[in-house]
Amino acid sequence: MIAKIDFEIDSLNAMKKYPENLYYKGNIELLESKKISVVGSRKPNQYARNITQELCSKLALRGIKIVSGGAIGIDAIAHKSAGAANTIMVAGTGLDVRYPAVNKNLIQEIENKGLVLSQFAKGEPSRRYNFPLRNELIVALSDILIVAYADLDSGTMRSVEYALKMEKEIYVFPHRLGESEGSSQLLKEGKAKLIYNIDEFIEQFGTREKNEVDEDEFLLFCKTNPTYEEAMKKDATKLFEYELLGKVEVKNSKVYIVSL
Structure with missing residues (x-):
């Protein structure tokens, strides 16, 4: 409205x-x-x-x-x-x-x-x-x-x-x-x-407040919606792990954080 x-x-x-x-x-x-x-x-x-x-x-x-x-x-x-x-x-x-x-x-x-x-x-x-x-x-x-x-x-x-x-x-x-x-x-x-x-x-x-995204460098990086290639270069192991855990998803060759 x-x-x-x-x-x-x-x-x-x-x-x-x-x-x-x-x-x-x-x-x-x-x-x-x-x-x-x-x-x-x-x-x-x-x-x-x-x-x-x-x-x-x-x-x-x-x-x-x-x-x-x-x-x-x-x-x-x-x-x-x-x-x-x-x-x-x-x-x-x-x-x-x-x-x-x-x-x-x-x-x-x-x-x-x-x-x-x-x-x-x-x-x-x-x-x-x-x-x-x-x-x-x-x-x-x-x-x-x-x-x-x-x-x-x-x-x-x-x-x-x-x-x-x-x-x-x-x-x-x-x-x-x-x-x-x-x-x-x-x-x-x-x-x-x-x-x-x-x-x-x-x-x-x-003072600083903490949450999972901001305590995890890779998730923090993914907040910028990097390309799949950029995320692979950053940390391929975490990318695969977090896809399996449902923390991130890949759409149209870009990586997005799933609401946690």
Whole structure:
């Protein structure tokens, strides 16, 4: 069910213009939690995928809600790794339009367990000029913006511009030369801080809760829905074992965790 938010969200006053309307599906109480926004490329390298998965999974264990945009790439990895119940997705369409279609199952799960927000009325399709507005809202919702992977001239760097204007803390991962050059530029200009160690970074966010998935490195890896080939390379023995035990399943050449 699509509903309209009828109260003010203080952090959104940092936007150039407070949204005229804000619609939602899901658990509106997530807005009361500590939130961190995670953005990045639609085509990150495997290193960025892995480090994003680890960070978001561990932040979720500290009660942090991950805010992102539901796109393919870093957005989807962030949502999946945190778990739908720990996720706030900001859509660039009306909430009756699950975009991108390839992520429709993920978006539906977030609607059911987490929270999906949109500034756009029912029926609004994906339009190019909607996404800067979506990105500004993603940044405004949190005090911290994490840039997982960014090319120099990219939509991710536009999100960084919003964060700088709003005086938000920006963090990036260490990357090799020639990769994620947007991150390197931010560091060079002193506009971002570097996450040297994920465990040290998340220590500031309270105590850790444990569950089977997050205590098992292979199951944690499978939360990102790796390809069958990637899972085989990670740990072929556990893949076969966990298939037999019903902990994971393979569909369309990808590995998925079965609800435990």
